[in-house]
Amino acid sequence: MRQALIDAGWTEESNLDAALECARDYEARGVTDPAYLFKLVARSVPKPDTAVRLNETPVLLAEAITAENALEEQNIGAVRRQLRDFLRIPVVSGASIMPDACPVGKSTASVPVGGVLAAENAIFPSAHSADICCSMFATFFRSDADSAALLDAIVASTRFGRGGRDPADRVHHPVIDEAVWTNPFLSGLQDKARMHMADQGDGNHFAYLGTTQWSKAQLEKLTTVGYRDLAERISTTPANADGTRTVKALVTHHGSRGLGSALYTRGANAAAKHLARIGKDIPEELAWLDYDTPAGQHYWHALQYVSRWTRANHQAIHDRFLQRIDSAAIAGFGNEHNFVWKRGNTFMHGKGATPAWKDENGRPLLGLIPMNMASPILVVLGKDNPDYHSFAPHGAGRNQSRRGLLRQFKVKGGGIDKQRIAQLIASHTRDIDVRWFGGKPDFTETPSAYKDAARVRAQIEHFNLADIVAEIQPLGCVMAGESNRRDEEEELTPKQKRQIKHRADRRKLRQRLHHTDEWPDESE
Secondary structure (H helix, E strand, C coil): CHHHHHHHCCCCCCCHHHHHHHHHHHHHCCCCCHHHHHHHHHHHCCCCCCCECCCCCCCCEEECCCCCCHHHHHHHHHHHHHHCCHHHCCCEEEEEEEEEEECCCCCCCCCCEEEEEEEECEECHHHCCCCCCCEEEEEEECCCCCHHHHHHHHHHHCCECCCCCCHHHCCCCHHHHCCCCCCCCCCCCHHHHHHCCCCCECCCCEEEEEEEEECHHHHHHHHHHCCHHHHHHHHCCCECCCCCEEEEEEEEEECCHHHHHHHHHHHHHHHHHHHHHHECCCCHHHCCEECCCHHHHHHHHHHHHHHHHHHHHHHHHHHHHHHHCCCCEEEEEEEECEEEEEECCEEEEEECEEECCECCCCCECEEEECCCCCCCEEEEEECCCHHHCCEEECCCCCCCCHHHHHHCCECCCCCECHHHHHHHHHHHCCCCEEEECCCCCCHHHCHHHCCCHHHHHHHHHHCCCEEEEEEEEEEEEEECCHHHCCCCHHHCCHHHHHHHHHHHHHHHHHHHHCCCCCCCCCCC
16 A cells, blocks of 8 residues: 555655555545545645646757847747747756757747757657658769759659658558557558658658769778778779769658658657646646656657668668669768657757767767758768757758748739749759759749858858768759648638638647547547
8 A cells, every 4th residue: 555655646755654544544444446545545645746847947058059140130039939948847958059940930839940959868759840850861872874864763763742652652661561560659650651651741851963072081081080981982983083082972851751740749649648647837838758657668669660760761762763773872871850869868859950979989970961952961070069969950941931931022912923933943943953843843942941051051160060071062953842832821712721720720629639648649
């Protein structure tokens, strides 16, 4: 009985003995149902208040970013406000923002893009976002084919847009056959894993074709820091007259698609239920899972599987591409930037932040940081700078939302100045071959939508976040395109806007109703 009362919330330090005496008295009177017994005991001997509350004093927010203009200063202010309450959560030990930081929506409690959150034995689903394992992967190869032919092969090897692959067009990978589907967070999601293999989705996800030159000094640098194998593989390519080695690269950017989105929803619901049990006066948006709980353990293992699945998704696209061009990979590597990493008892959350620490062999992590479709992708080595939790940015970041950008091009009478937008798109892409998988160009994914690449690069160097060792110069890229997006609010009819709002309200209601004692919610 003593242990049962401890498990129910009474403590040795407070009034356990009084609760035990009260419980025995009720048992002597014939009360045997444990739930009813503890309810009666609680009336006479209240449990101590052990609810977790927000701290009065926040932990430090480290800022690896400087504002270049008034809009950026405004954005940094919004980022600080969104992180404010996260910094007061007892399990949070620190946070950072990267040079690409920008707010996420209008919520007052949200980890922004470019945000890093360190937590002790706790996982925050909201801190890695619904696009779990959004990541980069580069394959270096040789080919004499021209860029147009290579981009044709990329288009045929991948898929963009809503939904997933049709059953007749699905791509199998052994990762789908792993024995993970009894995990309560993954149960029933195997078909999502099947339909989204070799599928990249919407938005800023892309397949980028580029070329890079490696000098003797760059290859020696890779060798010195521990990447001898990569340097030797690149060195197998013929040398140019100046001794450099030129290789082409396919770089893909995407996350875990419907599989990760469903896992995120389940994780967020489970975290909200956990917070409801242990916390008081803490907003649901700040919910976490304690790692040492059954839910925390299952969620962690589910995240590791989704990481393997997403890497396999990159590999499937790259393998299909190499087969089509009759080539082979010289070398390849990649990194996640929407994920959670365990370092000792600390869980490092990155939402649009690239790990930049040293691996278990003491090597600085290799990473890929894209800027925009017309700028080089940076190949970086992490500087392991503890001042900013050993992260680097995941890209250039935005100064405005997609809709905010489009509002600048409104014309009298409503609508968008499409001619001006077309001119800007043509200007941005005149030196590269850009393919829009869904048809129409998406202006919100052109360089106009992003922060200045040179400034972001300068801040990477200024804050000592990463060492830039090479650049992948752009030849062309494939992106989803506007016909797969519905962010251009001005093109929606009032009825469509009402329908979208109605569906969003129903999702919110459903999530609230799922906050029961059972986790995770199996109906998703």
